[in-house]
Amino acid sequence: MNYRELGNTGLMVSEIGLGCEGFAEDGCRGAKLLLDEAQRQGINYFDLYTSNPQVRSAVGEALRGRRDRFIIQSHVCSVWKDGQYKRSRNIDEVKAGMEEMLRLLRTDYIDVGMIHYVDSMKDWQEIAQGPVLAYAKELKEQGVIRHIGLSSHNPEVALAAVKSGSIEVLMFSVNPCYDLQPASEDVEELWAEKNYESHLVNMDPERQELYETCQRQGVGVTVMKAFGGGDLLDEKMSPAGKALTAVQCLHYALTRPAVATVLAGAHSVEQLRESLAYETASEEERDYAPAFASFPNISWEGHCMYCSHCAPCPKRIDVASVTKFLNLARAQKEVPETVREHYEVLEHHAGECIRCGACETRCPFKVPIMENMARAAEMFRK
Numbered sequence: 001m002n003y004r005e006l007g008n009t010g011l012m013v014s015e016i017g018l019g020c021e022g023f024a025e026d027g028c029r030g031a032k033l034l035l036d037e038a039q040r041q042g043i044n045y046f047d048l049y050t051s052n053p054q055v056r057s058a059v060g061e062a063l064r065g066r067r068d069r070f071i072i073q074s075h076v077c078s079v080w081k082d083g084q085y086k087r088s089r090n091i092d093e094v095k096a097g098m099e100e101m102l103r104l105l106r107t108d109y110i111d112v113g114m115i116h117y118v119d120s121m122k123d124w125q126e127i128a129q130g131p132v133l134a135y136a137k138e139l140k141e142q143g144v145i146r147h148i149g150l151s152s153h154n155p156e157v158a159l160a161a162v163k164s165g166s167i168e169v170l171m172f173s174v175n176p177c178y179d180l181q182p183a184s185e186d187v188e189e190l191w192a193e194k195n196y197e198s199h200l201v202n203m204d205p206e207r208q209e210l211y212e213t214c215q216r217q218g219v220g221v222t223v224m225k226a227f228g229g230g231d232l233l234d235e236k237m238s239p240a241g242k243a244l245t246a247v248q249c250l251h252y253a254l255t256r257p258a259v260a261t262v263l264a265g266a267h268s269v270e271q272l273r274e275s276l277a278y279e280t281a282s283e284e285e286r287d288y289a290p291a292f293a294s295f296p297n298i299s300w301e302g303h304c305m306y307c308s309h310c311a312p313c314p315k316r317i318d319v320a321s322v323t324k325f326l327n328l329a330r331a332q333k334e335v336p337e338t339v340r341e342h343y344e345v346l347e348h349h350a351g352e353c354i355r356c357g358a359c360e361t362r363c364p365f366k367v368p369i370m371e372n373m374a375r376a377a378e379m380f381r382k
């Protein structure tokens with residue numbers, strides 16, 4: 001298992017994480033089965049958005065004697081009311097939900113406390129100016145939650161939260177189809193058929209800005225909906241018109257800037273193993289570029305997807321990484337110090353490019369790589 005830094009939290013998290021969908025399976029026996037498998041395979045990060053007390057109890061039971069083996073991302077504002085899940089901003093309900101969660105999980109701390117499901121700007125503003133964020137900060141001061149996070153499907157809201165400096169972790173929906181769509185307060189819009197009827201070109205600039213801002217500010221991204229709820233794996237269901245493999249979807253999400261872990265949704269141990277296959281997959285199996293290039297209605301032209309399909313470079317330049325750092329720096333007045341440091345530790349730099357053009361013949365997305373290398377060499381003076 002590979003581990004990655006979760007932004008600036010100091011936590012090292014497994015790049016394959018676990019979603020909580022399967023915990024409720026088989027009378028909640030799924031919680032123990034999935035956490036056992038996760039521990040065997042080196043998964044140390046899981047999400048728990050559900051407020052169902054039976055599921056939380058089962059997770060608490062399954063964690064008995066091994067709480068410290070897992071980094072838990074659980075949600076503030078996801079509460080159980082009148083026998084069902086409710087997203088709440090009522091501070092009394094939120095506090096009661098948090099206290100119950102700690103009791104049922106048999107723990108006195110949560111590693112990442114996610115402010116749950118914030119998809120509208122109005123909601124974010126009320127959270128930021130009201131008692132919910134103040135409560136999250138209070139919990140952090142008390143050590144009850146170690147880091148404050150926020151979950152969202154809307155890049156506009158997520159960007160505002162990241163820029164506010166109040167959150168350290170962002171749980172965000174990342175997949176190649178969502179990435180084409182502009183911000184919306186309604187998550188259903190991201191999958192609406194009408195939004196895929198015309199020819200779509202390139203990633204939505206606000207989403208690109210979101211990932212890059214997270215990377216620059218050290219906000220770690222944990223990914224939900226990497227498979228589009230399973231639809232991207234099915235040719236008939238996928239809005240892209242062709243199916244991707246689970247490994248390709250995982251690789252796409254894991255190659256976005258700032259992404260630390262993908263929370264693989266799994267209803268069974270077998271499904272979890274399908275995601276774990278990523279760890280032993282070959283470069284060819286991970287490569288999503290040929291599949292993207294064959295999507296009938298979508299093109300990514302001139303825009304680097306960080307797919308590394310252009311390798312190998314005779315000067316051993318890691319074109320995808322150089323381009324990522326170039327993109328992180330180019331919207332800024334000055335090159336951010338952290339970006340410069342990361343660039344400098346690359347083994348080979350853009351200044352070594354001999355303009356042979358081999359990479360451009362291999363890039364499926366017609367990225368002007370030689371021009372990018374020249375700009376990076378100029379910007380980083382290396």
Ligand code: SF4
Pocket residue numbers: 289303304305306307308309310311319320323362363364365366367369
């Ligand atoms: S330059 Fe092209 S081939 Fe290389 S990483 Fe970017 S998109 Fe992929």
Ligand code: SF4
Pocket residue numbers: 312313314315316317319352353354355356357358359360369370373
């Ligand atoms: S053009 Fe530059 S970056 Fe591309 S393969 Fe040749 S040397 Fe490497």
